[in-house]
Amino acid sequence: MKIGLLIRLAVFLVLVALLIQPDLFQGFFALFARPTQPAIYNQGNLLDITISHLTIVAIAIALSTVVAVGLAILVTRPFGAEFLPVSRTIANVGQTFPPVAVLALAVPILGFGTAPTLIALFLYGLLPIFENTLTGLTTLPPNVIEAARGVGMTGRQRLMRVELPLALPVILAGIRLSTVIALATATIGSTVAARTLGEVIIAGLQSGNTAFVLQGGLIVGILAVLIYDALAGLERWLTARTGQKQAAAN
Amino acid sequence: MSLAASADIEKKPWHRLDKLGVLVAIIGLAGLALPFALFRANRIVPGEGIGIVGSLDDGWSILLIAAIGAALATALVRFRPIVKLAAGFLALAVLAFAIGAAASHLTPADNNYARVAPGAGFWLLLLAFSLMVTDALTRLRLRPVWRVALLAIVLGAIGLILWSGLWSNLSLLKEYASRAPAFWQEARTHLVLAFGSVTIATLAGIPLGILCYRVKPLRAAVLNTLNIVQTIPSIALFGLLIAPLAWVAANIPGASNIGISGIGIAPALIALFAYSLLPIVSNTVVGLLGVNGQVVDAARGMGMTDRQRLLNIELPLALPVILTGIRIVLVQNIGLATIAALIGGGGFGVFVFQGIGQTAMDLVLLGAVPTVGLAFAAAVILDAIVEQISIKGRGA
Amino acid sequence: MIEIEDIVKSYNGTTVVDHISLTIPPRTMSVIVGTSGSGKTTLMRMINRLVEPTAGTIRIDGEDIRDVPAHELRRRIGYAIQGHGLFPHWTVAQNIATVPKLLGWEKSKIEARVDELLGLFQLDPAQFRNRMPHELSGGQQQRIGVARALAAGPNILLMDEPFGALDPLIRAKAQEDLLAIQRKLGTTIVLVTHDMEEAIHLGDRIAVMDKGKLLQYAEPAEIIVNPATPFVADLIGTSDRPFRLLSLTRVGDHVETGTATGSPIAADASLRDAYSDLLWSGRTAAPVTRDGQAIGIITLAACARMAARPQ
Numbered sequence: 005m006k007i008g009l010l011i012r013l014a015v016f017l018v019l020v021a022l023l024i025q026p027d028l029f030q031g032f033f034a035l036f037a038r039p040t041q042p043a044i045y046n047q048g049n050l051l052d053i054t055i056s057h058l059t060i061v062a063i064a065i066a067l068s069t070v071v072a073v074g075l076a077i078l079v080t081r082p083f084g085a086e087f088l089p090v091s092r093t094i095a096n097v098g099q100t101f102p103p104v105a106v107l108a109l110a111v112p113i114l115g116f117g118t119a120p121t122l123i124a125l126f127l128y129g130l131l132p133i134f135e136n137t138l139t140g141l142t143t144l145p146p147n148v149i150e151a152a153r154g155v156g157m158t159g160r161q162r163l164m165r166v167e168l169p170l171a172l173p174v175i176l177a178g179i180r181l182s183t184v185i186a187l188a189t190a191t192i193g194s195t196v197a198a199r200t201l202g203e204v205i206i207a208g209l210q211s212g213n214t215a216f217v218l219q220g221g222l223i224v225g226i227l228a229v230l231i232y233d234a235l236a237g238l239e240r241w242l243t244a245r246t247g248q249k250q251a252a253a254n
Numbered sequence: 255m256s257l258a259a260s261a262d263i264e265k266k267p268w269h270r271l272d273k274l275g276v277l278v279a280i281i282g283l284a285g286l287a288l289p290f291a292l293f294r295a296n297r298i299v300p301g302e303g304i305g306i307v308g309s310l311d312d313g314w315s316i317l318l319i320a321a322i323g324a325a326l327a328t329a330l331v332r333f334r335p336i337v338k339l340a341a342g343f344l345a346l347a348v349l350a351f352a353i354g355a356a357a358s359h360l361t362p363a364d365n366n367y368a369r370v371a372p373g374a375g376f377w378l379l380l381l382a383f384s385l386m387v388t389d390a391l392t393r394l395r396l397r398p399v400w401r402v403a404l405l406a407i408v409l410g411a412i413g414l415i416l417w418s419g420l421w422s423n424l425s426l427l428k429e430y431a432s433r434a435p436a437f438w439q440e441a442r443t444h445l446v447l448a449f450g451s452v453t454i455a456t457l458a459g460i461p462l463g464i465l466c467y468r469v470k471p472l473r474a475a476v477l478n479t480l481n482i483v484q485t486i487p488s489i490a491l492f493g494l495l496i497a498p499l500a501w502v503a504a505n506i507p508g509a510s511n512i513g514i515s516g517i518g519i520a521p522a523l524i525a526l527f528a529y530s531l532l533p534i535v536s537n538t539v540v541g542l543l544g545v546n547g548q549v550v551d552a553a554r555g556m557g558m559t560d561r562q563r564l565l566n567i568e569l570p571l572a573l574p575v576i577l578t579g580i581r582i583v584l585v586q587n588i589g590l591a592t593i594a595a596l597i598g599g600g601g602f603g604v605f606v607f608q609g610i611g612q613t614a615m616d617l618v619l620l621g622a623v624p625t626v627g628l629a630f631a632a633a634v635i636l637d638a639i640v641e642q643i644s645i646k647g648r649g650a
Numbered sequence: 651m652i653e654i655e656d657i658v659k660s661y662n663g664t665t666v667v668d669h670i671s672l673t674i675p676p677r678t679m680s681v682i683v684g685t686s687g688s689g690k691t692t693l694m695r696m697i698n699r700l701v702e703p704t705a706g707t708i709r710i711d712g713e714d715i716r717d718v719p720a721h722e723l724r725r726r727i728g729y730a731i732q733g734h735g736l737f738p739h740w741t742v743a744q745n746i747a748t749v750p751k752l753l754g755w756e757k758s759k760i761e762a763r764v765d766e767l768l769g770l771f772q773l774d775p776a777q778f779r780n781r782m783p784h785e786l787s788g789g790q791q792q793r794i795g796v797a798r799a800l801a802a803g804p805n806i807l808l809m810d811e812p813f814g815a816l817d818p819l820i821r822a823k824a825q826e827d828l829l830a831i832q833r834k835l836g837t838t839i840v841l842v843t844h845d846m847e848e849a850i851h852l853g854d855r856i857a858v859m860d861k862g863k864l865l866q867y868a869e870p871a872e873i874i875v876n877p878a879t880p881f882v883a884d885l886i887g888t889s890d891r892p893f894r895l896l897s898l899t900r901v902g903d904h905v906e907t908g909t910a911t912g913s914p915i916a917a918d919a920s921l922r923d924a925y926s927d928l929l930w931s932g933r934t935a936a937p938v939t940r941d942g943q944a945i946g947i948i949t950l951a952a953c954a955r956m957a958a959r960p961q
Contacts, residue, residue, distance in 0.1 A: 036497065084273075086272070086273045087273065087274055087277075089389070089393060090274060090385065090388055090392050093388050093389075093391070093392045094388065096633075097388070097630065097633070100589075100626070100629040100630050100632075100633040101589075101626055101629070102588065102589020102590070102625055102626065102629060103589065104589060104590075104592045104593060104603065104606060104625075105589065105592070105606070105625055105626050108606045108609070108610060108618045108621070108622050109618070109619075109622055111610060111613075111615075111618065112615040145735075145738075147732070147734075147735040148735050148737060148738065150700075150735055151731060151734075151735030151737070151795075152737070153700055153724070154698065154700060154729035154731065154808075155729060155748050155752070155799075156720075156722065156723070156726075156752060157721065157752065161721075166739075169739045170738065170739055184484075187485075188485070188486075189487075191487040191489055191490065192487075192488075195596070195610055196610055201487075205489050206596070208493060209489070209493050209496075209596060209597060212496075214493070214494065214496065217494055218490075218493075218494060220490055221487060221489075221490025221491065224485075224490065225485050225486045228486075229482060229485050232485065245739065245782060246738035246739045246782065246784065
């Protein structure tokens with residue numbers, strides 16, 4: 005446990021150093037660049053690009069979470085029960101749409117820049133969160149729900165105090181999945197002129213500079229691993245607290 | 255209590271209203287209000303939206319509006335799912351016919367530059383009736399065989415329309431017509447990338463999964479490593495494989511003769527393979543772990559060897575879970591293969607990224623539509639296979 | 651007082667509770683007993699409107715329960731279920747405080763109430779207040795479930811197979827605790843069970859249900875001696891009748907003067923226990939003590955007399 009924490013801290017520090025003082029890594033990245041090529045990305049500040057990348061992902065996932073959880077609540081109430089079967093199917097079918105296709109199809113409507121990327125990440129992020137929230141809200145222990153009704157909670161109180169808190173670990177698993185997908189997919193947003201780490205990777209691909217590709221990929225990879233790990237830890241803590249079984253990883 | 259509630263439905267007239275139908279009708283009406291077709295003087299200028307009335311001869315347009323109205327009305331009332339399915343499919347067929355007719359109607363004779371594309375109205379109508387059909391299909395709970403049959407019928411119908419030339423004047427098909435050989439070339443590459451990588455990953459992943467199942471200390475290490483591979487963005491992984499492969503091609507005799515090189519299909523195939531391993535390995539482990547312990551005990555008690563137990567008992571019982579892993583990977587790789595285009599790996603992504611570069615929407619669609627269609631068909635077919643095997647397993 | 655009047659519940663034409671009327675007197679424990687599918691749980695769940703009746707009326711202290719919003723009604727009625735139904739994400743104290751919190755009690759009053767109830771159920775507040783439900787044993791979980799139901803001091807407590815998930819030893823203890831608490835608080839309790847033994851042990855009155863119909867509603871002795879239908883007789887079991895009858899009576903009520911040797915029997919033990927003790931130890935009489943004081947003897951003959959069918 006202690007060692008795990010140490011490794012995480014070390015990885016995080018490496019990431020921070022790479023973003024603030026990339027020149028420290030000059031020697032390492034020079035191994036991957038040809039002698040005539042710059043080893044460190046020189047067409048923009050890595051920290052700025054990373055912050056922009058994270059901001060786009062954070063906004064998209066926050067929107068996805070609000071909308072997906074809201075929709076899942078709606079279709080699990082008596083009023084929206086008629087939409088439950090079809091919404092399950094749509095969530096299932098929707099995930100067969102490749103993220104690149106969603107991104108490409110958003111361009112004609114929204115033009116180039118951050119907007120199509122944001123929308124594509126938002127739309128693609130909806131499905132795992134929606135699906136997991138549905139699973140969470142429809143597989144609650146029946147005697148707990150019965151007790152919540154029995155003690156005189158209104159529908160709203162049941163939802164806010166019992167159902168959502170109990171479904172939280174499963175919902176978080178959905179958010180985690182969406183976030184990791186969005187972190188990777190955001191790189192493709194650079195092809196439609198969004199400011200993300202894809203810019204570094206694509207610059208490397210275009211100039212045949214592997215050092216750039218490695219930098220971009222490494223930063224996104226570390227971000228994804230750290231965020232994945234943190235959210236998974238939060239889920240484990242929540243489930244352990246209630247003595248429930250560990251929520252499914254996906 | 256929900257049972258009791260349904261008993262009241264017959265009594266109150268407004269309960270005959272289908273809530274999903276209301277949503278379908280709202281989307282459908284918005285679709286009727288928005289431009290049905292988009293006319294452009296050439297392939298990259300912004301278009302001009304044209305309503306249904308302007309898109310077709312007067313007689314046809316009235317007929318189309320009436321047909322859509324009737325279908326939306328059907329959506330609003332609680333009919334049996336089979337009735338809704340029929341109405342939805344009929345409406346979709348009418349739409350398919352109308353958009354082709356609109357393209358022919360709007361394209362000036364002998365003008366090769368003008369482009370007619372479906373407008374926002376058409377897409378919304380398509381969405382509305384797809385929703386109606388999806389809901390009906392979900393409620394019908396079709397058996398797997400029927401679902402695949404239905405998919406075949408729909409694909410056959412689309413093929414027939416394409417062959418008949420009904421859609422020939424649509425901009426998407428004009429885009430296709432001007433680069434048909436390239437389209438089929440990239441289609442082949444796309445299939446090789448997606449199916450090839452999944453095939454290799456299955457051949458490697460299942461034995462690795464069995465190994466992880468048998469050797470417990472190995473399990474966490476392998477799964478964690480593969481998990482980390484998944485977090486690397488696909489373009490980066492593609493890119494990172496270029497350098498080592500270029501080195502292999504240059505330094506290992508014969509490597510370049512068998513098609514290995516820094517750019518092109520090799521790094522894409524390897525990257526897709528790497529992405530595929532995790533779901534297949536982890537589903538194999540989960541599937542094997544999920545086999546009922548009593549069954550395994552019984553097999554052991556009857557004197558089966560480890561090998562016999564694995565082949566005759568454990569693997570067949572874990573098969574649905576393993577197949578689910580393959581389904582996830584296949585759908586994922588059909589999508590990811592588009593990114594191979596960025597490193598010269600080919601596939602439908604070529605059209606998508608060229609289209610983005612030229613702001614030519616039709617070109618983007620030429621790449622995106624087949625990709626989505628392929629992924630969808632793969633998902634339906636594999637879902638059906640998984641369900642069929644599970645049903646068989648339960649029935650025995 | 652709970653008055654159930656000609657109540658009917660049907661789902662899609664299947665009647666699960668069929669024209670039942672019964673009155674539950676205040677400060678008593680009534681047990682509804684029947685096999686699964688007899689409609690006993692449905693009948694009880696209609697009292698706090700977890701199930702809405704198809705026809706008929708239920709009144710509590712003269713007031714029609716339909717005149718109160720369902721959730722407010724439920725806050726006034728305690729409800730404990732099989733497998734306790736504790737909220738797994740809340741501590742023991744938060745679980746017990748559920749209804750007081752819904753009713754908007756003051757924080758200090760809630761805290762005092764939680765500690766009081768934990769004490770009542772022989773759980774040390776300092777030790778248990780902040781535990782999570784999954785950290786408790788089955789018996790402790792069950793007690794917290796009942797404590798939660800009693801938290802707001804309801805006049806009525808509904809219990810659905812409350813001891814169903816407990817093993818026999820803990821179950822017997824939980825039954826004794828419930829009897830003690832009922833005597834102490836004077837709560838009107840309606841308890842549903844499939845176990846006739848439990849019904850006879852706990853109930854002031856027993857309602858026997860089968861296929862949605864109320865077969866008999868009477869005091870335990872009456873049910874044992876004069877079962878209304880062959881089904882009721884079957885539930886009791888003919889060979890067990892004398893022993894069930896004995897279990898209804900306390901030793902203290904049949905003490906005779908005299909002396910006897912051997913280990914004494916407590917006055918509040920049942921005659922059944924005394925009978926069993928006498929047979930096993932080969933005595934014809936045993937001394938009876940109340941609070942350690944000898945008050946007389948209980949004889950084998952007295953037990954035998956009480957086990958016979960009353961004339």
